[in-house]
Amino acid sequence: MNMKALSLKQPYAELAVSGKKTIELRKWNTSFRGEFLVHASKQPDKEAMEKFGFKELPLGAIIGKAELVSVKKYENEEEFEKDKDKHLATKKYGVYGFILRNAKKTKPIPAKGKLGFWKYE
Secondary structure (H helix, E strand, O other), rough: OEEEEEEEEOOOHHHHHOOOOEEEEEEOOOOEEEEEEEEEEEOHHHHEEEEEEEOOOOOOOEEEEEEEEEEEEEEEEOHHHHHHHHOOOHHOOOOOOEEEEEEEEEEEEEEOOOOOOEOOO
């Protein structure tokens, strides 16, 4: 299997593969479209783990996949707030919204993450 992957901090990776988070925020844009693996990074966002009521989630592993269908840039606060139920995050994660579809959870496969989209082999 040779596929692109994207590392997300927990609990956002879990929320994405379970279909609750349909927009992933980033500080950078991408021209990539298509299916990719969702990787849970080694370091969770402790504040968000608490906020969403998670005690423990897989870390440092591929935990599912999703399809990136489009990217939206948040030009203002109003727009950003309107999608809060989709991205579930704060502006510190960025103003580019990667729009996700067809998310699926899989059995965790240990893997080392990288920045940006990276090749999982």
